[in-house]
Amino acid sequence: EDKVVQSPLSLVVHEGDTVTLNCSYEVTNFRSLLWYKQEKKAPTFLFMLTSSGIEKKSGRLSSILDKKELFSILNITATQTGDSAIYLCAVEAEYGGATNKLIFGTGTLLAVQP
Amino acid sequence: DTEVTQTPKHLVMGMTNKKSLKCEQHMGHRAMYWYKQKAKKPPELMFVYSYEKLSINESVPSRFSPECPNSSLLNLHLHALQPEDSALYLCASSQERPSGRIEEQFFGPGTRLTVL
Numbered sequence: 001e002d003k004v005v006q007s008p009l010s011l012v013v014h015e016g017d018t019v020t021l022n023c024s025y026e027v028t029n030f031r032s033l034l035w036y037k038q039e040k041k042a043p044t045f046l047f048m049l050t051s052s053g054i055e056k057k058s059g060r061l062s063s064i065l066d067k068k069e070l071f072s073i074l075n076i077t078a079t080q081t082g083d084s085a086i087y088l089c090a091v092e093a094e095y096g097g098a099t100n101k102l103i104f105g106t107g108t109l110l111a112v113q114p
Numbered sequence: 115d116t117e118v119t120q121t122p123k124h125l126v127m128g129m130t131n132k133k134s135l136k137c138e139q140h141m142g143h144r145a146m147y148w149y150k151q152k153a154k155k156p157p158e159l160m161f162v163y164s165y166e167k168l169s170i171n172e173s174v175p176s177r178f179s180p181e182c183p184n185s186s187l188l189n190l191h192l193h194a195l196q197p198e199d200s201a202l203y204l205c206a207s208s209q210e211r212p213s214g215r216i217e218e219q220f221f222g223p224g225t226r227l228t229v230l
Binding site: 034036041042043044045048088090095099101102103104105106107109 | 118145154155156157158159162164169170202204210217218219220221222223224
């Protein structure tokens with residue numbers, strides 16, 4: 001059975017800290033890995049990773065994929081209280097010739113304290 | 115227009131009611147999705163529509179009935195729901211390539227459903 005596992009489940013840090021969130025997966029017919037940030041409502045897209053070893057960066061956030069070891073990390077540097085959210089990792093999997101689908105991990109709840 | 119809209123934002127219904135959730139996007143995306151999300155859990159895929167045809171049904175009970183009237187609209191018809199169906203229902207859309215590959219999914223704000 002396909003699965004996506006995130007760690008830690010929750011994390012409390014202080015403003016200015018750097019955090020690393022982990023996502024490991026066992027998915028048949030892997031196509032890509034995506035990171036989302038979810039605050040009170042809908043998840044918002046952060047990154048889509050398809051190739052190993054190529055870092056994607058957006059401001060203080062960066063992410064990288066290792067397709068050999070089947071994991072990805074999301075780094076946030078100089079954290080701010082606005083970074084407090086649930087961070088979701090999702091893997092795109094091919095689904096028998098039909099539209100591919102996303103398999104979500106359990107999420108990491110990040111709380112950044114002032 | 116780069117957003118997915120959903121109505122209503124909140125819905126309270128009894129177990130004998132019939133209601134519908136609506137989702138709309140004008141980004142030209144040809145794949146649209148319904149997810150169910152319980153508190154402190156990740157979204158669970160329910161249905162996928164690809165080019166207005168039902169592509170994936172994740173063994174969802176028949177009391178949930180999806181409909182895709184056109185490429186911009188996606189409905190979820192609800193009938194005889196149970197209290198355990200109370201959740202946040204998220205709609206999403208994405209560009210889809212002919213191979214089935216999808217680009218990133220854009221999510222709507224969700225409908226918070228409570229079944230009494």
